[in-house]
Amino acid sequence: MNDNVIYTRSDAGLNRFFAKVYSLVGMGIGLSALVSAMMLYMFPDNMIAIMTNQPWIYYGATFLELALVFVASSSARKNTPAALPIFLVYSALNGFTLSFILASYAQATVLQAFVSSALVFFVMAIIGAVTKRDLSGMSKALMAGLIGILIASLVNLFIGSGGMSFIISIISVLIFSGLIAYDNQLIKRVYDSQGGRMVNGWAISMALSLYLDFINLFLSLLRIFARND
Structure with a gap:
């Protein structure tokens, strides 16, 4: 990763910075989708074996990806060379864990x-x-x-209320939709605050936030659409 990329403070520079951020978002989502598709269509027997005989692999991967979020965020803020590889590893690992969730839903x-x-x-x-x-x-x-929804989701793990899960999903859609708008405005504010001198760490940090917004929005809508499946 080139740590010394600088964008000129101008509309053209801001557009290039947006393009850089969204290219990273696309890479992350694309990598997650690729890994999920490979697990679902190329290694379904392995998925079944993991969930029936070795569930610790799935739960271990889940805890690892949570740790990688914080590591990737910290590395991006420090603009270290490891930031981009960590972001991509996290995206791939998230695709792995997502495949087990997606297997529970109809393709349509x-x-x-x-x-x-x-x-x-x-x-x-x-x-x-x-x-x-x-x-x-x-x-x-x-x-x-x-x-609030994180706390409610933890409580619902013990209650198992379908109605509560549906309400949480609707609220989650509203929250992550709002965060998408805010994070896009934040890109402009960060660009202006830095006088257009934007190193790659900022782009990775912004991309990670938008990636998380999209994935959580997708999972919330998935639960809503699948309610009657």
């Missing part, structure tokens, strides 16, 4: 959720990029709501 439902997520992401990204309204205040409410 997964496709519907993915297309819907892409459309929502596109719309909210444009809103965040062009709006003149400061979304910082909204971000605080969204983060508070995110903490």
Whole structure:
């Protein structure tokens, strides 16, 4: 990774920075989709063997990817050469764990959720990029709501309420849609605050946030669309 990439403070420079961020988002989502597809269609027997005989592999991968999120975020903020490889490893590992979730749903439902997520992401990204309204205040409410749904999700693991799960999914869609808009505005604010001198670490950090927004939006919509499956 070239740690000394600098973008000129101008509309053209901002556009190049957006392009860099979204190229990384695309790489992350594409890698996750590729790994998930390989697991689902090339190694289904291995997936069954893992869940029936060696579930620790799946749970170990889940805990590892949680750790990698923090490591990738820290590396990106420090602009270290390891930031990009860690982000890509995390994306691939997330594709592995996602494959076990996607195996529980009909292919048509997964496709519907993915297309819907892409459309929502596109719309909210444009809103965040062009709006003149400061979304910082909204971000605080969204983060508070995110903490709330995490707590509610943990509680529902023990309750097992389908109705509560549905409500959590709807609220999650609203929260992550808002975060997509905020994170896109944040790209512009960070660019301006740095005077256009943007090293790759910033691009990776922004891409990681948007990647997480998209994946969580996709999973929330998947649960909503699959309610009647």
